[in-house]
Amino acid sequence: MSGPALASMIQRFSTSPxxxxGLIFGHVSHIPPTLTDDSPNSTSSATLIATVTAFFCSGSTLSFYNSSGRVDPLSLRRFVQAQQAQSPSSHLLGWFSGRRRTHLRPSLREFSVSNSLSSNPTLNFPIQNPPEGSPTTPTLTPSLFLLFASPVTDQTIHTHEYRAxxxxxxxxxxxxxxIQIVNIGPAFRAHYGNFNPSSPFPILPCELRVSPMNVDRGEESLDQLKQHNKDQSELDMCSEGLDVGSLSRLMGSEAANYTAGVEDLYEKMLVKIETLTRLVEQSSAKVLEQENHNRKLRYKAARSAGLE
Structure with missing residues (x-):
């Protein structure tokens, strides 16, 4: 399960009244055993790994079942079809429940819901990478259950417990x-070596490529100056008062010596955000002032019409 998916589920639970x-979607893969020991006492065996890729949160309880734990087929089918329309390769793995100030153990109603889901043959889904030599593709029923709970007693630190x-x-x-949370912990640091960063920060050459001789002679290339101004305007969209030429210090082998430059960059980016925030606040105040003025004018017009 990915860290953002788990964090999103906890966030939906913590912000609900x-x-x-809700329902859990994903797929189950067959992992063949690792043949590291040929002795008869070897305990290696095949493993089934369930990967959670999406979820649906109702925002309340009894969304697809009644108070006794009996699943409503129509409601369940509607939720499953809506999710599979967005991701056809995902299957219903099970469901989750979030309870406040309760112990982290399943209740009788949750037992009934899980039993009803796992006993419905229409919800069977295939296993990815099935074992070689299988006459038919093995299938599973939705049997996964995630339980979230908040502490029974008030605590200084707000925590949420979960169990699968x-x-x-x-x-x-x-x-x-x-539960193995991907992207959390030192075991997943190698994953960050193979990705393309997605950031609004523009791709800039970081310096104005003009020779000192040309600068002294006043023979700077017009194209280079135009490019420099363009890069500076793009940088001004992200930060406030930072020269594009100073970015060259933040790149290369000597970048470690310019921690202050990085801090200066972030500080000016925060200044830019604060400036935009003040502009939004000022514009909102002007809009409110104009609305109040228009309301007074409408009141005067209605009063004048009434006197006539």
Whole structure:
């Protein structure tokens, strides 16, 4: 499960006025065993990994089931079809529940909902990368259950607890499962070596490429000056009062020696944001003032019409 997906689920739960529930979507992949030991005592076995790629949060409870835990097929089908219209490759893996000031263990109603989902054959979905030699593609039922809970007692630090379960229909019980959060922890630092950054910061040459001799002679290239002015205007969209030529100090092998330059860049970007904020506040105040003025004019016009 990705860190942003988990954070989004917790955010929806924490900002809701009460308890919430929802559906979990994704896929299940078959991971073959690692043949590191040929001895008969080897315990290596195949593994099924469930990957959560999306979720639906209702903002309340009893969104697709009743108070006794019986699933409503029409409501469930509507939510599933809406999600699969956006991502056809995702399947219904299970559901989640968020409760406030309760212990982190499934309730009888949550047991009934999970049992109803896992016993519905129309919700079966295939496993990705099935084992070689399988006569048919193996399928699974939605059996994943995520439980969120806030602390029973008030705490200084606001925390949320969560736990994953797999419902076993054959045993009629919940089996706790571990959750691996992608993008969190030192084990995932290597993932940041293979990505293309997406940032509104413009691509700039960082310096005006003009020789000192040409500067002394006043023979600067007009095209270079135009490019410099263009780059400076693009930089002014992101920061306030920073010269484009100073960016050259932030690049190359000597960039580590210019921490102050980076701090100066961020400081001027914050100044730009504060300037825009003040402009928005001033424009909002003018709009409110104009609305009040228009209201007074309408009142005077209505009063004059009444006197006539």
């Amino acid at each position: 009460g308890s919430v529930d 379960y797999q419902f076993r229909p054959s045993k009629h019980s919940f089996e706790p499962k571990s």
